[in-house]
Amino acid sequence: MSLVRYRRHDTEFRLLDVPDELLPAVRKAGFTAADGHWSRSFPFAVAHLDEAWVNFQRLIEPALRQIAGSEPVPWREALDEVCRRLGGAGVDWWLTGSAALAVRGLPISPVDLDLVVADADARRVGDLLLDGLIEPVARVDWFCRWFGRAMLGARVEWVGGVGPGADQPEITDFGPVAAGRLEVVRWEGYEIRVPPLALQRAVSARRGLVERVRLIDRQPRTTPP
Template identity: 30%
Template sequence: MKLYVKQMYDWNYYAYYAEDVDEPYWGFFKNELWWQVGNSFIKPYDNVEGFEYCAENFAKYGETAVYQLLKILPAPWEKALDFLIPEMKALGVDWFVHGSAAMALWGIGVAPRDLNVIIPNAADYDKVRSRFFRLAIKPFERCDNWLMSALGSIFHEAVIGFAFQNAAPEPFDMNRLTRLDYHGEAVFVPGLESLRQDNAAMNRPDRVSMIEKRMREAARA
């Protein structure tokens, strides 16, 4: 598999390319909305603000990032989290870890392929984007009236994906989450029941079983 980025014309129009992709990995690229051409895939970006940083970062880290997301390479998500904690502390916005990394922080035996971060207050989008857009491997873009209000990904040791919740009448109550200790730092994650419901909704019975086992262990503690 060969991955690279190409400027398509003499303006802000780029495309990511993945060539000679083995068929078992096609599903990943289709889910990420890449265009398929034979056994290759293309992801175009037309006139996206600041995309020159994404292009530069993908040229440096794109192959590593995609190989981690495909689980061809292990993703050092803890190193990514070590980087992120002081950055978010300096930024001063609420955030929490979700997905498989949240499960791992609960002590559940999964191998995260990235670090999923939720920004619960949509109004913090500009602050977060301004801090991280030069590290982006997937651009920060608004997608209002969807499941989330904005998305974006950076790469530092592993992919760190940011998802911004939709605007709400009141600020998000972080007390709805669970505060865990991570190397002496407080990191917020969803509760086990919330993770169980999310994975059940996504039809991941293996993960549901792992979470339920952890819930039983927590109840006995």
Template identity: 30%
Template sequence: MKIEFEEQKDEIIYRVYDFDPKYEEIFQMCFYEKDDRGYTKKYPKHAKYLDRMKERYQENAPLMFDQLGYFAEVPWQLGLKKFCEMLQNSTVNWWLTGSCAACIRGVELNPHDIDIMIDSESVDEITEIFKDYLIEPIISTEGWLTKDFGVIFMDVRIDIASDPAPILDEPEPVDCGPYALKNLEIVDWNGFQIKVPPLKLQFNVNQKRGRFERAKKIKAFMEAKKK
């Protein structure tokens, strides 16, 4: 796998090429665009700390893609612990969703990344706190499912998204939408108080997406808790 960066008018292009075909689905999952030379993502040149991000991306992207494909160990506990520690004295309003949110309750799943939701007002603060760990700037999605999106790599990929759009909850609520945001629960994990969506939402999402083994584990956990 090779990585290079290109300049185009007001943009910086991240390019991944000469890769094993097994990574193709991973690039697509991460919304990279395909052209005749590989896969790309574009970012504005003015993004703060972009030079640092390019260096860190160059160093860590191969491992990140290996983790996303389960070709390498995913130390999500280590990454989440560091994330919590670095935000302890901040004013960032954040919550955890995705598989890790179920895992910290005790559900045995295998996350390949960490999914964090924040308020858009916290973008500047979280950018400063994680300036040495960002690999993709937290910038406007210009109308996607969240207002902003960016990526940290800190032993594991950490996706940062802000202000989930109402359309996420159509036709029914998901574990990262406005309904989840209004109904967050608190889980004590390794001494940290972490906000997470209701487990029922996570069951519904996995069931709907055909992730039946995950849904089965979540359902079994919920039923055991009732006893």
């Protein structure tokens, strides 16, 4: 696999000659296919674009191999780094997705860490995770205003400025409804905010994740501290 940085109206991080075994991972990571390559695009003026490109060249293949399931995902070490760096800087963030279930003690092996960050802190997270930044924090036209991606041994992805659209047409575990009902879980000496277990169960059921629903149903219910 070869990598190219292409400049036109914006900047593209391109993957060429992707091995067949990594193609599903490339698609899952949100790369766009065009003219024999796969790319992610960013505005010229975005902060840390050069640093992200340097890191991208070094870290994107391990990230894709983790997505493909061919390499282990050291999510615990990555989460420890996130807690230490963001907590020490006073960032307003919380954890969602499979990792939010794993920190509750469910026997789940997350493939990445999904963070929801306050609008005002989204770009600062890019500063704090700069050594692993593989996609600069950029504005997006999505259910949120910002998106960034880093590789700290495991992938860390965050959204900032999440709006009401995240809970349309159905309530999610990363939207304003979840944000208004967060619970605190103690993990490895840290206090981590996560969505309510019942909400994550509903989302998992809707996605057809039968085994995950079974694991949630077996989890003892406790009162959040």
